[in-house]
Amino acid sequence: xxxxxxxxxxxFDLHTTLVTSSSNSVTFVTQYxxxxxxxxxxxxxxxxxxxxxxxxxxxxxDAENRLWFLTHDGHILQFSQGEFKTLAxxxxxxxxxxxxxxxxxxxxxxxxxxxxxxxxxxKAFEAMTPTNGEADIQPRELFPLKSGALWVLxxxxxxxxxxxxxxxxxxxxxxxxxxxxxxxxxxHEDRAGGVWFNHYGNGLFHxxxxxxxxxxxxxxxxxxxxxxxxxxxxxxxxWVGMDRGGLARxxxxxxxxxxxxxxxxxxxxxxxxxxxxxxxWIGTAGGGLCHWTNGTITRYAVGGSxxxxxxxxxxxxxxxxxxxxxxxxxxxxxFADDQILRVSWDVHxxxxxxxxxxxxxxxxxxxxxxxxxxxxxxxxxxxxxxxLPAVRALAETPDGNVWAGAxxxxxxxxxxxxxxxxxxxxxxxxxxxxxxxxxxxxTLWAGTFRGGLLRFRNGNFFRITAQDGLPVDVISQILDDGxxxxxxxxxxxxxxxxxxxxxxxxxxxTNKLDYVIYGRHDGMASVxxxxxxxxxxWRASDGKLWFAxxxxxxxxxxxxxxxARSTPPPVLIEEVRVDGELADLSGGKIIVPPGHKQIDIRYxxxxxxxxxxxxxxxxxxxQDTDWVDADTRRTLQLRNLPPREYxxxxxxCxxxxxxxxxxxxxxxxxxxxxxQTLAFKIIAGILVVGGVSIAVRRAATRKYRRKLALLQxxxxxxxxxxxxxxxxxxxxxxxxxxxxxxxxxxxxxxxxTSANLERITHSARKLTKAMDEIVWAVDPQHDTFEGxxxxxxxxxxxFLRVAGVRCRMDLPVSLPATRVDAELxxxxxxxxxxxxxxxxxxxxxxxxxxxxxxxxxxxxLMVEDNGRGLTASTEAAASSPSGDRLAGGSGxxxxxxxxxxxxxxxxxxxxxxxxxxxxxxxxxTVRVKNxxxxxxxxxxxxxxx
Numbered sequence: 001x002x003x004x005x006x007x008x009x010x011x012f013d014l015h016t017t018l019v020t021s022s023s024n025s026v027t028f029v030t031q032y033x034x035x036x037x038x039x040x041x042x043x044x045x046x047x048x049x050x051x052x053x054x055x056x057x058x059x060x061x062d063a064e065n066r067l068w069f070l071t072h073d074g075h076i077l078q079f080s081q082g083e084f085k086t087l088a089x090x091x092x093x094x095x096x097x098x099x100x101x102x103x104x105x106x107x108x109x110x111x112x113x114x115x116x117x118x119x120x121x122x123k124a125f126e127a128m129t130p131t132n133g134e135a136d137i138q139p140r141e142l143f144p145l146k147s148g149a150l151w152v153l154x155x156x157x158x159x160x161x162x163x164x165x166x167x168x169x170x171x172x173x174x175x176x177x178x179x180x181x182x183x184x185x186x187x188h189e190d191r192a193g194g195v196w197f198n199h200y201g202n203g204l205f206h207x208x209x210x211x212x213x214x215x216x217x218x219x220x221x222x223x224x225x226x227x228x229x230x231x232x233x234x235x236x237x238x239w240v241g242m243d244r245g246g247l248a249r250x251x252x253x254x255x256x257x258x259x260x261x262x263x264x265x266x267x268x269x270x271x272x273x274x275x276x277x278x279x280x281w282i283g284t285a286g287g288g289l290c291h292w293t294n295g296t297i298t299r300y301a302v303g304g305s306x307x308x309x310x311x312x313x314x315x316x317x318x319x320x321x322x323x324x325x326x327x328x329x330x331x332x333x334x335f336a337d338d339q340i341l342r343v344s345w346d347v348h349x350x351x352x353x354x355x356x357x358x359x360x361x362x363x364x365x366x367x368x369x370x371x372x373x374x375x376x377x378x379x380x381x382x383x384x385x386x387x388l389p390a391v392r393a394l395a396e397t398p399d400g401n402v403w404a405g406a407x408x409x410x411x412x413x414x415x416x417x418x419x420x421x422x423x424x425x426x427x428x429x430x431x432x433x434x435x436x437x438x439x440x441x442x443t444l445w446a447g448t449f450r451g452g453l454l455r456f457r458n459g460n461f462f463r464i465t466a467q468d469g470l471p472v473d474v475i476s477q478i479l480d481d482g483x484x485x486x487x488x489x490x491x492x493x494x495x496x497x498x499x500x501x502x503x504x505x506x507x508x509x510t511n512k513l514d515y516v517i518y519g520r521h522d523g524m525a526s527v528x529x530x531x532x533x534x535x536x537x538w539r540a541s542d543g544k545l546w547f548a549x550x551x552x553x554x555x556x557x558x559x560x561x562x563x564a565r566s567t568p569p570p571v572l573i574e575e576v577r578v579d580g581e582l583a584d585l586s587g588g589k590i591i592v593p594p595g596h597k598q599i600d601i602r603y604x605x606x607x608x609x610x611x612x613x614x615x616x617x618x619x620x621x622x623q624d625t626d627w628v629d630a631d632t633r634r635t636l637q638l639r640n641l642p643p644r645e646y647x648x649x650x651x652x653c654x655x656x657x658x659x660x661x662x663x664x665x666x667x668x669x670x671x672x673x674x675x676q677t678l679a680f681k682i683i684a685g686i687l688v689v690g691g692v693s694i695a696v697r698r699a700a701t702r703k704y705r706r707k708l709a710l711l712q713x714x715x716x717x718x719x720x721x722x723x724x725x726x727x728x729x730x731x732x733x734x735x736x737x738x739x740x741x742x743x744x745x746x747x748x749x750x751x752x753t754s755a756n757l758e759r760i761t762h763s764a765r766k767l768t769k770a771m772d773e774i775v776w777a778v779d780p781q782h783d784t785f786e787g788x789x790x791x792x793x794x795x796x797x798x799f800l801r802v803a804g805v806r807c808r809m810d811l812p813v814s815l816p817a818t819r820v821d822a823e824l825x826x827x828x829x830x831x832x833x834x835x836x837x838x839x840x841x842x843x844x845x846x847x848x849x850x851x852x853x854x855x856x857x858x859x860x861l862m863v864e865d866n867g868r869g870l871t872a873s874t875e876a877a878a879s880s881p882s883g884d885r886l887a888g889g890s891g892x893x894x895x896x897x898x899x900x901x902x903x904x905x906x907x908x909x910x911x912x913x914x915x916x917x918x919x920x921x922x923x924x925t926v927r928v929k930n931x932x933x934x935x936x937x938x939x940x941x942x943x944x945x
Contacts, residue, residue, distance in 0.1 A: 005038075005047065006036065006047050015030070015031040016028050016029070016030050016031070016036075017029050017030075017058060019058070019061050019067060020061060020065055023040075023041065024039055024040070024041060025037060025038075025039060025040075026038055026039075026040050027065075027067075029058040029067065031057075032055045033051075033052040033054070033055050033056040033057065033058060033069055034049055034050065034051055034052065035049070035050040035052070035067065035079055036048070036049055036050075037050070037082075048082070050079065050082060050083075050084070052069065052077065052079070052084045053077075053084060054071055054072065055072070056069035056070060056071045056072070056077050057069060057070050057071075057072075059100065059101035059102065060101055060102050060103040060109060061103060062103050062107050062108070062109050062120070063103075063106065063107025063108070064080075064107070065080075066078050066079065066080045067079040067080070068101045068103075068109060069084075070098060070100075070101060074097055074098050075087075075090055075098075076090045076091060076093075076098065076101070090125075091111075091118075091120060091124050091125040092118070092124040092125045093111060093113050093116070093118065093125050096113040096114045096115070096116060097113060097114040098111060098112070098113045098114075099112045099113060099114075099138070099139060099140050099141075100112040100139070100140065100141055100142055102142045102143070102144060103144070104144030104145075104148070104150075105144065105145075105146050106148075108120060110128075110142050110144060110150065111125050112139030112140065112141070112142045112152070113139070114138065115129070115135060115136060115137055115138075116129050116137075116139075117129045117130075117137075117139050117142070117150070117152065117161070128161075128164055129164065130161050130164050130165050130166045131164050131165065132165045132166055133166050137152075137154045138154055138155050139152050139153070139154055140153050140154070140155065141153035141185065141187070143187035143189075143195065145189055145193075145195070146189060146193075147162075147193070148162070149161065149162040149167070150162075151187060151195060153185075156173065156174055156175055156176070156177065157169065157173065157174060158170045158173040168211055170207060170213050172213050172215070173205075173213075176202075177199070177202055185197055185198065185199045185200070186198050186229075186230060188230045188232070190232050190238065191232065191236060192208075192209055193209035194206060194207060194208045194209050195207045196230055196238070198227040198228065198229070198230045198240060199225075199227060200226050200227065200228055200243070201225055201226055202217070202225055203215060203216050203217035203218070203220075203222055203225040203227060204216040204217075204222065204227050204230075204240060204250075216250075222240075222242075222245070222248065223242055223245030223246060223248055224242035224243060224244050224245025224246075225242075226242055226243035226244065226245065227240050227241070227242050227245075228241055228242065228243055229241035233608065234567055235566045235567050235569070235607065235608065235654070236566055236567075237249050237250070237251070237608050238250040249608055251521060251522070253522070253523040254518065254522040254523055254557055254561065254562050255494075255518060255522050255523035255524045255555045255556070255557045256523060256555065256556050256557070257523065257524065257525045257552060257553055257554075257555050258280075258282065258292055258297070258553050258554045258555070258556070259525050259552060259553030259554075260553065262292075262295075262297060262553070263296075263297040264282065264284065264287065264290060264297060264553045264554070265284060265286075265287030265288065265290065265299055266284035266285050266286045266287030267285075267550075267551045267552070267553065268284060268285035268286075268530065268549075268550050268551055268553075269282050269283065269284055269285075269530060269548035269549060269552075269553050269554040270283045270284060270285055270310070270311060270312050270313070270530055270533055270536070270548055271283035271311065271312060271313045271314045271325075271530075271533055271534070271535055271536055271548055272314070272535065272536065272537065272538045272546045272547070272548050272554050273314045273315055273316055273322070273535050273538050274316065274538055274540045274541060274546075275291060275293070275316065275322070276316065276320055277293060278293065278540075278541065278542070279291055279292055279293030279294075280292045280293070280538070280540065280546060280554070280556075281314045281316075281322055282297075282548070282553075282554045283311030283312060283313065283314045283324070283326075283548075284309070284310075284311060285310055286306045286307070286309050286310055287299065287309060288300055288301045288302050288309035288311060289301075289302065289311050289314070289322075289324065289326075289335060289340060292554075300335065300338070300339075300340055301340070302324070302326045302327055302333065302340050303327060307327070307328050308326070308327045308328065309326075310326060310327065310328070311324055311325070311326045312325040312326060312330055312350070312351070312533040313325035313350060313351065313352055313353045313533045313534060313535070314353070314535070315353035315354060315355045315361075315535065316355060317334065317335075317336070317355060318355060318359045320336065321334060321335045321336040321337075322334070322335040323335075323353050323355065323361060324340065324353075325350035325351070325352075325353060325363075325533070326340075329348045329349070330348060330349045330350045330351070330366075331343075331347070331348055331350070332345055332347050332350055332363070345370075345372070345377055347363065347365060347370045347379070348365070348366070349365045349366030349367065349390070350363050350364070350365050350370070351364045351365060351366065351390055351391060351392045351532065351533055351534070352364040352391065352392055352393055352394050352533060352534035352535070353394070353534075353535075354394035354395070354396060354402065356396045356400070356402055357396060357400055358373075358400065359373070359374065360372065360373045360374075360416075361373075362394050362402055362404070362414060363394075364390070364391030364392055364393065364394055364404055364406075364534075365379075365390070365391065366390045367379075367387070367388065367390070368380055368387075368388040368391065369388065369391055369404055369412070369414060369419065371414075371416055373416065376416075378416065380414070380416075380419055388406060388412075388419075389406045389407040389408045389410075390406065390407040390432075391404045391405065391406050391407075391412075392405060392406075392407065392432065392433065392434055392435075392532060392533070392534060393405035393433055393434060393435050393436040393446070393447075393534050394414075394436065394534065395436035395437060395438045395444065396438060397438040397439075397442050397444070398438065398440055398442065399442060401413060401414075401442075402414040402415075403436060403438070403444055404419075404436075405432075405433025405434070405435070405436050405446055406432070406433060407432040407433070408430055408432070409423065409424060409428075409429045409430045409431050409432065409433060409448070409451065410422065410423045410433075411423070411433065411436075411444065411446060411454075411456060422456065422459065422461075424454065424461040424463065425461075426461075426463055428448070428450075428451040428452070428463060428465070431448045431449055431450050431451025432448060432449045432451075433446050433447070433448055433454075434447050434448060434449050434474075434475065434476050434477075434531050434532070435447035435475060435476060435477050435478045435489075435531075435534060435536070435537075436478065436534075437478035437479065437480050437486065438480075439480065439499070442457075443455060443456070443457045444456040444457070445478055445480075445486060445502075446478075447475025447476065447477065447478050447488065448473075448474075448475060449474055449531075450473050450474055451463065451465070451473060452464050452465030452466065452468075452470050452473045452475070453465075453470060453475055453488070453502070455502065455503070455506045462506040464502060464505055464506060464513075468505050468511060468513065469505065469511060469512050469513035469629055470513060471490075471492075471495055471513075471515060471517065471631075472488075472490045472491070472492055472495070474490055474491055474531075475488050475489070475490055476489050476490060476491070476529045476530065476531030476532075476536060477489030477490075477529050477530075477531070477536050477537035477547060477548075478537070479537050479538075479539050479545050479547075480499075480539070481539065481543070481545060481559040482539070482543070483559060484498055484499055484500060485497065485498050485499065485559070486498075486499055486502065487537075487545055487547075487559075489529030489530075489536065489537055489547050489549075490529060491527075491528045491529065491531075492517075492519075492527055492528075493517050493518055493519040493524070493527040494517070494518045494519075494524070494527075494529065494547060494557075495515050495516070495517050495518075496515060496516045496517075496518070496559075496562070497513060497514075497515040497516075498514070501513050501514055501515075511629075512617070512627070512629055514653070514657050514659070515657060516562075516655065516656050516657045517613050517655060518557070518562075519613075521655075523555070524549065524552060524555050525549070525551070525552035525553060525555065526549045526550055526551045526552025527549075527552075528549060528550040528551070528552075529547055529548065529549050529550070530548040530549060530550055536548045540556075543558065543559065543560065544556045544557065544558050544559075545557050545558075545559060566607075566654055566656050566658055567658065568653070568654070568658050568659060568660035568661075569605040569606055569607035569611075569614060569652055569653070569654045569658075569660055570605070570606045570660065571603065571604075571605050571606075571616075571650055571651060571652045571660050571662075571663045571664045572603065572604055572605075572606060572664055573585060573601065573602070573603045573648075573650065573664045573665075573666060574602040574603060574604055575601075575602050576590060576599065576600070576601050576602075576666070576668075577599070577600040578590075578592050578593075578596055578598075578599055579596055579597055579598055580600075583668075585666055588667070589645075589666075589667040589668060589669055590666065590667070590668035590669070591668070591669055591671060592641075592668055592669065592670045592671060593671055594643065594670075594671050594672055594673045594676070595673065596641075596670065597639065597640065598637055598638070598639050599637070599638040599639075599641070599668075600635065600636075600637055601635065601636045601637075601638070601648060602634060602635050603616065603618075603634055603635075603636075603650045603652075603664065604634050604652075605652035605653075605654065605660070607654040607655070611654075611655075612632070613632065613654075613655040614632065614652050614653065614654055614655065615629075615630070615631055615632055615652065615653050616630040616631070616632070616633065616634065616650055616651065616652045616653075617629055617630060617650070617651050617652075618630055618636060618648065618649060618650040618651075619648075619649045620638065620646055620647070620648050620649075621646060621647040621648075621649065622644055622645060622646040622647070623638075623641070623646065627651075630650075636648075641670045642670070643670045643671060643672030643673075643676050644669070644670060645667065645668075645669045646667070646668055646669070646670065647665055647666070647667045647668075648665055648666055648667075648668070649663055649664075649665040650663050650664055650665070651663035716821070716822075716823060719823065720822055720823070724774060728774065732767055732770060732771060732774075735763050735764075735766055735767035735770065736767065738763045739760050739763050739764060739767075742756050742759050742760045742763065743756075743760060746760070773829070776791060776825075780822070782825065783819055783820055783821060783822060783825070784817065784818065784819060784820060785815050785816055785817070785818040785819075785820050785859075786815045786817070787820075788820050788824075788825050788828065788829075789811060789815055789852060791825075791829070792828070792829060792832055792850075792861075793809055793811065793850065795829070795832075795833070796809075796832065796836060796848070796850050797809075799833075799836050799840070800836065800839075800840070800848055803836075803839075803840040805839065805840065805845055805846060805847065805848055805865075806846060806847045806848070807847075807848050807850065808847065808848070808849045808850070809849075809850045809851075810849065810850070810851040810852070811850075811851075811852045812852060812854060815854075816854065818924075823901070823902060824902040824922065827898040827899070827901050827902045828861070828898075828899075828902065828920065828922065830898055831895050831898045831899060831906065831920055832861065832863065832920075834894065834895065834898075835863045835895070835918045836848070836863070839863070839865045839867060839916075842867075843865045843867025843868060843869075843915070843916060844867050844868050845865035845866050845867030845868075845915065846866060847865070847866050848863065848864070848865045848866075849862070849863075849864040849865075850862075850863060851864070857923060857924050858904075858921055858922060858923045858924055859921075859922055859924070860919060860920065860921045860922075861919075861920045861921075861922075862917060862918070862919050862920070863917070863918045863920075864915065864916070864917040864918075865915050865916055866915040867915050867916060868912070868913060868915075869910045869911050869912045869913055869914050869915055869916055870908075870910040870911075870912070870916060892906075892908055895908070895918070895920075899920055899921075899922070902922055903922065903923050904920060904921050904922035904923060905920075905921055906918065906919070906920050906921075907919040907921075
């Protein structure tokens with residue numbers, strides 16, 4: 001951010017010069033000689049303004065930070081420690097007109113005065129005027145160099161002095177600018193030791209370190225001749241600021257064009273090759289055959305029409321001259337003795353020509369390969385009964401083998417009597433071969449149309465395409481510069497790639513290619529290189545590389561002059577946006593909230609040397625394991641990143657392939673949702689494990705309970721079976737035995753037959769009744785509370801009626817629809833039966849009450865009589881087997897055991913003469929609630945819900 005350091009002054013000051021700047025002092029000088037100083041570290045410090053006597057002109061600052069001025073009357077003024085002082089006797093120059101004062105790179109002050117050049121030695125100016133020239137000099141301007149030499153502008157002469165001798169003069173300068181020679185001019189030394197003079201009105205002048213002179217004006221495409229500023233940037237570029245011309249950058253011309261401006265009759269060059277005299281043959285599209293030598297073009301016409309002057313391919317002939325494919329039929333011509341003549345050989349459609357090291361001529365044609373050794377001519381393919389596609393490229397390896405590339409992607413090893421085909425097997429195998437180049441080790445490089453670059457080595461193919469980092473997939477021309485690099489002519493410029501890098505990709509060591517691209521910024525008139533015919537490029541004997549281009553003539557480059565000299569470009573991350581919102585890069589790590597969708601990153605490389613051709617690689621630590629080649633893209637989108645910490649790195653290179661491996665980076669963190677945090681995952685894991693454990697435990701418990709219920713059911717069945725067996729044995733068995741005995745007795749005592757039959761009938765009835773009771777006890781249809789009560793009440797009523805006892809019942813109108821298991825029914829029925837038997841036999845009762853009371857968790861069956869009750873003696877006889885049934889050993893205790901077996905209890909209440917009350921209570925396993933239907937079972941009570 002800029003701040004206004006000094007308020008506007010009443011007098012307008014057009015020029016203010018920064019003289020010195022350090023951490024604790026800044027010094028400016030105005031055009032009127034005022035000195036402004038301030039300590040930049042003290043924000044409260046005000047500017048100190050020192051006003052000189054008069055309005056002297058600032059000249060320079062020496063090594064001791066003294067400021068040197070020249071007054072209007074030609075005297076020297078010094079400023080030091082806040083004070084202006086006049087230099088006594090002008091330092092020994094008094095009486096001479098002093099033109100200029102200047103400080104050299106070492107801080108020494110030089111003076112240009114009338115007939116004298118002098119250097120300040122700390123006390124006085126010491127004469128340094130060259131002694132090998134005239135004494136009458138007017139050194140209006142002095143330009144010190146880092147080497148210690150000085151350029152001196154003496155009126156209209158520009159000379160260089162070293163020590164006290166003139167060593168160099170620029171003759172072009174004499175009389176060039178006239179009286180305005182030194183007016184509005186600045187001198188600058190570049191890093192290579194060259195000198196630049198910018199002149200306000202006369203353009204830009206350049207003297208190279210080896211003394212070559214060059215002037216640039218609007219006629220050389222300089223936007224303006226009023227050059228007021230010059231600057232050399234860190235990458236070596238030269239920048240000039242011009243009045244009404246803006247800002248311009250000067251570039252070295254690396255590629256040199258032979259085109260229309262140089263006399264080429266057509267814009268398109270089809271083919272190039274070297275002539276024996278060191279010149280270059282250029283075949284044009286419609287302009288005939290041209291020969292370039294010593295800056296001059298000589299044209300040779302093939303025919304009278306434009307179409308006849310299409311020269312498609314050229315190859316030098318042994319013994320001089322050249323072979324040509326020219327005219328409408330792409331026919332064979334030869335150039336000899338400054339004439340172009342049609343060859344009698346009837347061969348047409350010639351796409352490429354090769355004159356091999358043995359003097360044999362090979363021609364790739366539309367239908368195959370033509371061959372001639374000077375004695376024999378053959379069309380290979382026809383003679384071998386094989387039809388070949390068009391052959392557009394030919395090359396010879398150092399061992400003398402000739403190879404051809406065809407339109408179907410096949411590469412042929414060519415011999416006079418045989419063609420051996422080699423064909424790739426990948427998906428791009430049918431892409432046409434446009435160019436071939438042989439390596440010194442026999443490796444063959446093939447440029448294809450939309451199939452990238454092929455390496456053919458030891459019978460094996462490897463294809464390098466844009467997916468492997470190759471910049472383009474259409475390669476029209478290939479040249480080996482002899483320095484380990486391949487130069488690829490394409491439709492988008494000329495690329496230079498190290499063969500070691502290509503082999504590293506082909507051998508699987510890397511998937512990255514570094515390359516340099518050349519185009520219009522480097523001097524090419526057209527970036528599209530010619531294709532379809534060969535040779536379209538040529539390496540000359542002097543090492544220069546020539547390329548035929550479309551609409552740009554022929555262009556050449558010296559590979560020794562294009563080695564990378566620039567510095568790595570600074571890489572900058574311009575902005576980061578999270579879901580469209582700009583993130584702050586100055587605050588350290590960027591925090592990305594959970595639920596983000598997209599992160600957009602924009603980065604660039606600060607390079608004026610073909611900045612649009614800068615290339616990049618990036619890596620996102622936390623996602624990428626290796627660098628990702630972004631080519632020239634300057635944006636990256638990251639979507640739906642998992643929550644974690646990341647760091648984005650980007651590195652870049654300039655157009656010369658010089659990489660800044662430090663690059664730029666920033667850290668960012670994608671925050672998780674709460675359910676993505678580690679704590680949540682741990683808790684969730686614990687809950688899942690716990691839930692699974694509980695589920696497993698519950699499943700195991702249910703399994704064990706099912707097994708236990710099954711065992712209990714089996715045990716209950718076994719008990720029922722045992723009980724049924726016992727009942728059958730005790731009741732049915734005993735009854736049948738009695739019937740058997742009575743029957744035998746009736747046989748023995750016929751006279752008692754009637755009585756015995758009566759007894760047998762009575763026993764049979766008893767058996768039937770006993771059987772009925774057994775069947776009722778085991779029949780599951782009667783496993784209901786209502787069925788139990790119906791059977792008990794009916795039995796009690798029948799039994800007491802036979803016994804002559806009145807039966808009264810007090811039962812609820814409606815009974816719950818509750819299941820009652822067989823064992824409970826059986827034991828409760830036997831308890832009731834035993835109680836009624838005791839009443840009938842011992843109580844001498846006339847009336848019995850049967851009452852049923854249902855509670856929420858139990859039911860009570862009470863049997864009450866009005867008999868004689870129990871006496872103390874009968875109660876005491878409870879343990880005596882000879883007592884009555886209720887009080888005897890099988891009486892009260894037997895009732896209690898039966899009720900206890902079904903989870904209930906039995907209470908007997910009796911007083912002598914007051915009757916007896918037997919209370920049988922059974923607990924329910926499930927409480928009866930809201931009309932529910934609980935299930936009665938044997939066992940402990942289960943709490944209600």
